Amino acid sequence: MPTPLVVSEVAKSFTMHLRDGIRLPVVSNVTFALSAGECAVLGGPSGIGKSSILKMLYGNYSVDAGQVLVTHDGRTVDLASADPREVLTIRRDVIGYVSQFLRTVPRVAAVDVVAEPLLSQGIEQSEARRRAEKLLDQLNLPEKLWSLPPATFSGGEQQRVNIARGFITSHPVLLLDEPTASLDAANRAVVVELIRSKKATGTALLGIFHDSDVRDEVADRIIDVSTFRATLDAA
Amino acid sequence: MSEQSLLCVGGVTKCYGDRIGCRDVSFELWPGEVLAVVGESGSGKTTLLNCISTRMMPTTGTVEYRMRDGSMRNLFEMGEAERRFLMRTDWGFVHQDPADGLRMTVSAGANVGERLMAVGDRHYGRIRQTATDWLGRVEIDEDRIDDQPRAFSGGMRQRLQIARNLVTGPRLVFMDEPTGGLDVSVQARLLDLVRGLVNDLGLAAIVVTHDLAVARLLSHHMMVMKDGQVIEHGLTDRVLDDPHEPYTQLLVSSILQV
Amino acid sequence: MKHQQDLATYNFAYLDEQTKRMIRRAILKAIAIPGYQVPFASREMPMPYGWGTGGVQVTASVLGPDDTLKVIDQGADDTTNAVSIRAFFQKVANVAVTTQTGKATIIQTRHRIPEEPLSENQVLVYQVPIPEPLRFLEPRETETRKMHALEEYGLMHVKLYEDIARNGHIATTYAYPVKVMGRYVMDPSPTPKFDNPKMHQCAALQLFGAGREKRIYAIPPYTQVVSLDFEDHPFEVQAFDEPCALCAASGVYLDEVVLDDRGGRMFVCSDTDFCEKRRESGHVGAMSGQSGETVQ
Numbered sequence: 001m002p003t004p005l006v007v008s009e010v011a012k013s014f015t016m017h018l019r020d021g022i023r024l025p026v027v028s029n030v031t032f033a034l035s036a037g038e039c040a041v042l043g044g045p046s047g048i049g050k051s052s053i054l055k056m057l058y059g060n061y062s063v064d065a066g067q068v069l070v071t072h073d074g075r076t077v078d079l080a081s082a083d084p085r086e087v088l089t090i091r092r093d094v095i096g097y098v099s100q101f102l103r104t105v106p107r108v109a110a111v112d113v114v115a116e117p118l119l120s121q122g123i124e125q126s127e128a129r130r131r132a133e134k135l136l137d138q139l140n141l142p143e144k145l146w147s148l149p150p151a152t153f154s155g156g157e158q159q160r161v162n163i164a165r166g167f168i169t170s171h172p173v174l175l176l177d178e179p180t181a182s183l184d185a186a187n188r189a190v191v192v193e194l195i196r197s198k199k200a201t202g203t204a205l206l207g208i209f210h211d212s213d214v215r216d217e218v219a220d221r222i223i224d225v226s227t228f229r230a231t232l233d234a235a
Numbered sequence: 236m237s238e239q240s241l242l243c244v245g246g247v248t249k250c251y252g253d254r255i256g257c258r259d260v261s262f263e264l265w266p267g268e269v270l271a272v273v274g275e276s277g278s279g280k281t282t283l284l285n286c287i288s289t290r291m292m293p294t295t296g297t298v299e300y301r302m303r304d305g306s307m308r309n310l311f312e313m314g315e316a317e318r319r320f321l322m323r324t325d326w327g328f329v330h331q332d333p334a335d336g337l338r339m340t341v342s343a344g345a346n347v348g349e350r351l352m353a354v355g356d357r358h359y360g361r362i363r364q365t366a367t368d369w370l371g372r373v374e375i376d377e378d379r380i381d382d383q384p385r386a387f388s389g390g391m392r393q394r395l396q397i398a399r400n401l402v403t404g405p406r407l408v409f410m411d412e413p414t415g416g417l418d419v420s421v422q423a424r425l426l427d428l429v430r431g432l433v434n435d436l437g438l439a440a441i442v443v444t445h446d447l448a449v450a451r452l453l454s455h456h457m458m459v460m461k462d463g464q465v466i467e468h469g470l471t472d473r474v475l476d477d478p479h480e481p482y483t484q485l486l487v488s489s490i491l492q493v
Numbered sequence: 494m495k496h497q498q499d500l501a502t503y504n505f506a507y508l509d510e511q512t513k514r515m516i517r518r519a520i521l522k523a524i525a526i527p528g529y530q531v532p533f534a535s536r537e538m539p540m541p542y543g544w545g546t547g548g549v550q551v552t553a554s555v556l557g558p559d560d561t562l563k564v565i566d567q568g569a570d571d572t573t574n575a576v577s578i579r580a581f582f583q584k585v586a587n588v589a590v591t592t593q594t595g596k597a598t599i600i601q602t603r604h605r606i607p608e609e610p611l612s613e614n615q616v617l618v619y620q621v622p623i624p625e626p627l628r629f630l631e632p633r634e635t636e637t638r639k640m641h642a643l644e645e646y647g648l649m650h651v652k653l654y655e656d657i658a659r660n661g662h663i664a665t666t667y668a669y670p671v672k673v674m675g676r677y678v679m680d681p682s683p684t685p686k687f688d689n690p691k692m693h694q695c696a697a698l699q700l701f702g703a704g705r706e707k708r709i710y711a712i713p714p715y716t717q718v719v720s721l722d723f724e725d726h727p728f729e730v731q732a733f734d735e736p737c738a739l740c741a742a743s744g745v746y747l748d749e750v751v752l753d754d755r756g757g758r759m760f761v762c763s764d765t766d767f768c769e770k771r772r773e774s775g776h777v778g779a780m781s782g783q784s785g786e787t788v789q
Contacts, residue, residue, distance in 0.1 A: 017481030018488060059470060061477040084456040084470040085265060105430070105452065106423040316643040338630065338651070345654045352654065353647025359657050359723040381658050 010066030025230035098166030247296030271454035327400030528673030546704030548620035568763035
């Protein structure tokens, strides 16, 4: 089985044209690989570029240099140079992502927000809904909220919808950006359990966890982002 | 996703005398894909849309379209009869002002039914049934079927225009600022409706908008235009979250946060 | 003779020969493309627009000294428009005139086709106010021309759809659109749709002239003319409850005549010549023999 995700010499900087074009280096020479069934955690102080790395791996941020290699349709694809269409299919089939905040869509019910990734993979709506409800139930989201659009939910409720949406599929790679940030202890425990079962089914997980308890429970290893720290003349 | 592109735009340039409308625009669109074209007014968005949709002849460049039989055809080498037939069966065009896309003095039902009659449907009962179904899909009450769009609100008119365009099951829809004149809550409803229809029907769409929220909600990839040229083109969330060009950064930073 | 003295100041049939030549060419083109509206350089006529200037120019161009002219207005030979146009051609062409359908070689009409079947040696000239059947739904001339050229006639059915949606049936009763020889959709001028079937495979040549709109179109003899309709709402002509009150004819087009201000009315043939002939040959209607004033 090929390595699900290989990150090789990735560099990223931002050029702020509105601030006289100053260049802000973020990371350089980011190199690591994820194996199936492991959960790696990006470590280091805030502002060091952990979220930026996750976003590059998801194709949300562009990559200045280096490669992000995933296996899609039996071949190795460099996400860093893939065209938009390919990035979208990789997101659909290979890389899942739980963001820090849920981006709500007006008028779409929570259960449909969660079920959507399954629908896009061609799964029947009734089956997708059934699995979405099971997951929302597991995450203790009150049933009366399932049919409501999440825009008016509390932070914790929205986050649980977001987690359910990320965990519902069986993507080989799953990126987690502080999924437990706004959850109480009971729901944190549910998330830990979800991560464990993902690991058991061979998913490669990469996460950012500020909560050290959760991190200690799920992390197989810590990737220290401060070693990828970019300097102005790097990249 | 299908393995063949639906629309292939190559080097489209439109000059108005010495002035440039749009310059050297090329891209491909695949079945089921939504492309947003953003930029401030005067940046050439609408000129580009009019050229691609053959409402206007570009000065140079080609627009090729995959016909239902699978062949790729250059639209500007097609006869006018065939092109117009394509426009009213396989394409839709949603105007910013619904009055430009609707027959304002003809009932809602006939507005929706016109395309069916144009392709030869001659059964009143069937046409009316289809029109009723479509009004339902765009959330217009069935009992408004005999009212003229003059009696409709802006949001209803826009939804009616969408139904009128989609009734023949087009594969490509052009939208020029579809939420332009609507207030925010009406916009949200329309956007959600369009999003749902695009997903359900597997439509490809080109949406011209100056509203980045519209682009984020509807589109898979987006092009940013300035002074008639495409300055940035990519995955919608990448362009919005990691804009590279100075103008795109300005555009993204100008969004009002609520 | 007074007429002949007057004639000297005009060319035969009022129009000069070059104008007639131009109009005849338009007519020939119209006959060659049945139902197609041919533009022509309509002239100012000594009568206002709306009084049949198009029909008069067509008649003037096909009229010869040996022709016999009949002019009807709403089926009648004795209404103002018919009388003036007849007098006009008597004055400027000194042709024979008649009120009898069978004796006429040229019949200029406003809004009716005679009940008596026409023959091969007759020409029916229609006065047309608005020749474009698509006009009320599509105001742009450039667009309607394109629609005709590309045979895009869906809009015509939109109009019929609206009729059914509003009235439960196709309520258009005059100027009912037809398709000529399976190609051009044509406005038959404001004749009642009752007359539409008479246009189909008609033995006479039918010419249409619109003076203000500067268009001529034609239906050659023995041409297919089909009224547009829906499968589930087929074309139907008007039916009348009673026969003509004067000549007892049924299956003809009747006019309502109001007799008093207490709701009294009678229905009589709109084709006056047809009605008179029947009465002469002994047909008697329910109210014949009584004059309107004495009916109580």
